[in-house]
Amino acid sequence: MNDIKKLFLSAYDDYAAKILRHIYFRVNNKSLSEDLTSETFMKAWNYLCEGNEVKNLKGFLYKIADNLVIDYYREKSHREISLDDVKETPDWSKASSTVENFDKDVDINLVKKHLNEFPNDYGQILIHRFIDELTIKEIKEITGKSMANIYVIIHRGLKMLKEKIKNV
């Protein structure tokens, strides 16, 4: 039992920040992302406690986080993301001391905003690939999609993102 606890807490140290960041970019709300992160780890722990076997804890944690985000959007299907949400906690904006930084911040905010407007799979997979830095194989395990499908989504997603931002 102690081994499970140690393993779980070490997984927390390794992945909590990444999971929190992942959820934050999906829901665009600081306190909500904190709640969902906490729920992710709690659900994972409960699952382990029930004696279930988990082969890849990292992928499993992302999978729970993804499901919680999907549940959240399903419940709030009528919710629109306002500009206020986008502006909510961009910590990096504090670093905008130079013009160059400011431009970079604007780019980041735009990318962030459009990621949230994408069809769910696209935002999810782009965030997994470029922000969580997961391999295609890991994304395949989490999403259950084929590798070819994931490649196509990444390719199209990047293209869509580029188009959207160009038009700003």
Added chain:
Amino acid sequence: MFKGKNIKSILKQINNTPIDEEFLSALKNRLMDYIKTTPSIVRIPVEDRHLFKRSNNLIYQFKTMPISLIIGLIIALMGGGTVAASQNSLPGDVLYPIKIVSEDARVAMVFSPEQKAEFRLDLAQKRIEEIGKVLEKAKEKGDGRSAETLQKALDNFDSQIQKILDKTAEIKEKGNLTKAGEIIANLEINLGIYKKILKDKEEKESVSEIKNKLDEAGSLVEKNSEKAQKEKEDIDQEEEKTVGTKESAEGKINAAENKIAEVEKFIQNKEEKLGVEAVMEAKEELDEARESLIAAKGFFDKGEYGEAFDEAKDAMKDAIETKVLVELGASFDREKIKGRDDEDNEDKEDNATSTLERMGNKDKSENKEKVDKLDEDNND
């Protein structure tokens, strides 16, 4: 504006977004506490159980430990399924303290006061259901300890209500008036229904000791209703400063729309448990909320933001009430708790009148036309 040289590199820069380390470390501490109090299905092998038999020394050690740790230890020692088994326990049962600790542990795992308050609302509802079950059990057994058990159940209920009021004040302080208003409206509706449940139970009760307790409980709920009402007035006053603005009306409409969608999903999920008839009835009740929402949108499009705000607020209230009725209707006499035959005219008016009637005309069909007209205007 957009440099747009390389999307991938921008995405990777996002990866360096600073994370709230304080939150992560607080969450880790909470998680460690939670892990301590969560049982695993790993059971203590039978041959080792003698190690855990009572001894004076062990009892002495227990006495010096904080209650929560003792309960945590009991949970750990009792092993698999204890928490799950405790979920059906009632005040006075051995497993009941475990149920309370496990609930508190779950609340502790939620960080935002908004979610904590919502969680506590569910718990208050559970406490009321428990009161109903304690009374049923008392009737079956007819023992003298029932009044004492009932008192415990009532204390637990009151404790949840106080915590909800505290959290609502906290949410209000944070400036989230919409959410604070939603929670307090929810609490107020719940308290109104609880009052009816207690009154109904009191009228049916024959044991005078229990009857008195239910009467005391009714007064306590009344007192809490007053507190909630006062808090609601404060929130309303704050909100009124913004009423009339497009933003406040839009915010209220969105909130009501989300709530209606949430309640609809909730009703669908309960279909199997409640049966088709009860679900149909709940859906009809939800239609009242929809009528208010349609009216709110109509007013909004006409630029009458104050009216739109009020209608959206009513829609929210109707949706919340529908949900509470579905939740408690399974355990209590639905017609009684709806209070349509109740003497309390204010509640009757608030809880049972449709938006159509609230729009000020006596003839319902006339009102319907008004809503339809607004709807048509919207479509134009």
